[in-house]
Amino acid sequence: MQKGFIICVDDQPEIVGSLMTQLERAVGHACEIEVAESAAEALQVLDELEEQNEQVDIIITDEIMPGMQGSQFLEIVHNRNPNIMTVILTGQAGFDDVVYAVNHADLNRCIKKPWDYEDLKSIVLDLIKKARVKRMNERLAQDLVTEKNKAEAIVHSIADGIIVFDGNDRISLVNSACTEILGRTEEELLGKRILDVIELKELIMLLVEASHRLNEVVSNEVVLPRAGGMDDTTIIAIAKTLRDKDDHPLGVVTVLRDVTREKEINRMKANFLSTVSHELRTPLTSILSTYELLLQESLGELNEDQREFIALSKKQGEFLSELIENLIDLTTLEANRMELLTTPLDIETLTRELSQEAKEAANAKGLQFELVIEPELPKILADDHKITRMFKNLLSNAIKFTEHGSVQLQICRVQEGIQISVCDSGIGISSEYFDKIFDKFFQVDNSSTREFGGSGAGLAICRAIVLAHHGRIWVESTLNHGSTFYVILPFTPYNQPDNEHQASS
Numbered sequence: 001m002q003k004g005f006i007i008c009v010d011d012q013p014e015i016v017g018s019l020m021t022q023l024e025r026a027v028g029h030a031c032e033i034e035v036a037e038s039a040a041e042a043l044q045v046l047d048e049l050e051e052q053n054e055q056v057d058i059i060i061t062d063e064i065m066p067g068m069q070g071s072q073f074l075e076i077v078h079n080r081n082p083n084i085m086t087v088i089l090t091g092q093a094g095f096d097d098v099v100y101a102v103n104h105a106d107l108n109r110c111i112k113k114p115w116d117y118e119d120l121k122s123i124v125l126d127l128i129k130k131a132r133v134k135r136m137n138e139r140l141a142q143d144l145v146t147e148k149n150k151a152e153a154i155v156h157s158i159a160d161g162i163i164v165f166d167g168n169d170r171i172s173l174v175n176s177a178c179t180e181i182l183g184r185t186e187e188e189l190l191g192k193r194i195l196d197v198i199e200l201k202e203l204i205m206l207l208v209e210a211s212h213r214l215n216e217v218v219s220n221e222v223v224l225p226r227a228g229g230m231d232d233t234t235i236i237a238i239a240k241t242l243r244d245k246d247d248h249p250l251g252v253v254t255v256l257r258d259v260t261r262e263k264e265i266n267r268m269k270a271n272f273l274s275t276v277s278h279e280l281r282t283p284l285t286s287i288l289s290t291y292e293l294l295l296q297e298s299l300g301e302l303n304e305d306q307r308e309f310i311a312l313s314k315k316q317g318e319f320l321s322e323l324i325e326n327l328i329d330l331t332t333l334e335a336n337r338m339e340l341l342t343t344p345l346d347i348e349t350l351t352r353e354l355s356q357e358a359k360e361a362a363n364a365k366g367l368q369f370e371l372v373i374e375p376e377l378p379k380i381l382a383d384d385h386k387i388t389r390m391f392k393n394l395l396s397n398a399i400k401f402t403e404h405g406s407v408q409l410q411i412c413r414v415q416e417g418i419q420i421s422v423c424d425s426g427i428g429i430s431s432e433y434f435d436k437i438f439d440k441f442f443q444v445d446n447s448s449t450r451e452f453g454g455s456g457a458g459l460a461i462c463r464a465i466v467l468a469h470h471g472r473i474w475v476e477s478t479l480n481h482g483s484t485f486y487v488i489l490p491f492t493p494y495n496q497p498d499n500e501h502q503a504s505s
Contacts, residue, residue, distance in 0.1 A: 004057035004128065005049055008035045009042040009073070010089070011065045015113075019060065019089070026121035030128055031057055038065060039073035046077065056084050057131040058124060060111075063090035071100045071107075078106050083134045085127040087111060161235075161256030164242075165207065167249065169193055181224070181235060181256050200224070203237055203254075210239035210252050221259075234260045270330075277327040284324065288317050326457035329389070330464075340383040340468055347387075347418055347489075348377050351411055354388065358395040358409070365399065368406035374413055380489055382469055387489075390465045393458040394422040394485050402426030405482070417471070417490035424484075429477040437475065438463040462487075 006023055010016040016035045023033050034049070036042035042061070049056055059077055063070040074086045087109045108130070109123055155162055161178030165171055171189045179186055182198060189197055194204060202222045210218045217240045224233040236257045242250040291314035293299055295307065302310065355371045362369040398407045405425030412419050429437060438459050462485075466473040469489055477483035 002055065004031050004055045004131065006031045006033050006058045006060065007042055007045055007056060008033065009039060009059065009061035009070070011037050011062065013037065022117055022120060023124065027124050027128065039068035042073065043076065055135065056081070058085045058087060058127050060087040060089050063088050074107065082106065083131060083138060085131045087127070089113065162253065163256065164251060164253045166251045172251065178256055181233065181258055206237050206239050207252050207254065210241050211249065213241060233258060234263050273327050277324045281324050284317060284321055288314060288321060291317060326461060329461045330457055340386065342381045342383055344379045345382040345384055345387065346379055347411060348373050350384070350388065351409065354391045354395070355409055358399065362399050362407050367399065367402055370406060370408040372408065372410040374411060377411065377413055377418060380418055380491065382489060386465045390462045390487070393462050397458055398422050398424040398426065414488065416488050418488070420487040422485045423482065425482040428479040428481050429475060429483050430479050434475055
């Protein structure tokens with residue numbers, strides 16, 4: 001460890017010499033000793049040491065000196081560097097001098113002449129420790145301030161809004177993006193409760209929900225109304241409770257992401273896809289009808305090559321037609337926009353009708369198809385057309401991605417409602433893609449899936465349909481061993497009494 005310095009000041013050379021000798025003997029291993037015969041000379045020594053970046057631990061000075069009193073000298077030292085320990089060494093100083101030094105120089109000790117060596121040694125060693133602890137604390141405080149400033153700079157540079165609530169639900173931190181999104185200044189927000197500055201029910205409920213979660217992240221879409229005819233701002237609010245090492249809540253941090261522009265772009269994209277898809281569907285329908293007439297030989301006989309060519313073109317046209325239908329569905333079948341035409345649906349009858357077509361497609365690939373239906377299933381309120389589309393997409397995927405083995409469709413009743421499961425022995429899905437496969441246009445990017453083609457829209461459509469019916473959809477799969485897709489369509493007030501009756505009989 002670098003040695004510190006002790007400066008001894010006394011106008012009597014024999015006193016300062018004796019003091020230097022005793023200090024070198026007592027603490028020479030820890031400090032260098034410098035001497036001065038006046039306050040002015042001592043200040044010069046202090047200047048020189050500071051210019052060399054040396055640490056001065058203690059200044060010991062006589063009180064009664066020509067030119068400047070020791071207490072006044074220590075006041076100057078304290079104002080320049082409050083980390084230096086100060087000691088008055090005197091035999092004549094009065095009470096008022098000591099009080100002045102205590103009040104103005106943060107005097108640490110007063111030693112009366114003549115001093116005892118052991119007392120001097122003990123006092124100086126104690127003050128050396130205090131000086132170094134004080135400097136260390138100052139460095140730590142400076143480091144803390146530096147890190148705090150760095151963290152605040154990072155927070156303010158983030159494009160998303162950040163707002164932090166303390167344990168009393170008051171705003172303790174906001175960044176520049178947050179003040180811009182909320183339309184409030186930092187002064188208007190800090191220290192306030194969210195209710196005091198902004199009337200946003202969705203955001204308040206989100207904070208309440210986050211405060212009751214352990215380590216979960218919660219999110220919600222919030223619309224901020226704007227005055228003066230300006231368009232509303234749409235944000236995604238993401239909140240999580242802050243906790244200490246003992247898991248005690250410290251507050252809630254919330255990220256506000258302005259998605260107004262993204263939503264507008266998505267709306268424009270959806271409108272474009274819808275327009276293009278509808279414009280393509282009409283001529284494509286005419287083309288497919290022409291292929292059908294040709295294959296029926298209504299326009300003349302076909303040789304084998306002609307029939308094969310037209311059949312192939314018709315198949316590709318049907319694939320294109322399915323893609324267009326998927327694009328149309330994706331622009332309209334989002335859970336928050338979908339309009340359901342619900343009627344009492346006999347799920348067993350519908351399943352048996354659809355399974356016949358699926359069985360033929362499976363058998364054409366050499367696959368076994370099995371249908372398992374629990375008897376006396378209750379009817380559910382559902383949109384017949386959309387549930388049919390969901391079934392077709394799930395069964396089509398199972399058959400498409402299975403080259404050997406079987407496909408099974410099972411319908412049964414569970415506590416939540418009607419459970420549908422489509423199980424295959426196909427290529428399977430890696431667990432890292434379980435959530436992503438339900439995103440629009442997502443396809444697992446590997447050689448085993450690219451060869452099967454498709455738009456990647458089928459499962460997204462299935463999810464939109466299921467969510468619109470307030471149901472659940474998920475997958476369980478093992479790579480290279482097959483997949484099972486599960487759907488639960490909940491019971492409704494229409495069938496609940498009937499369900500309860502059946503359950504009790």
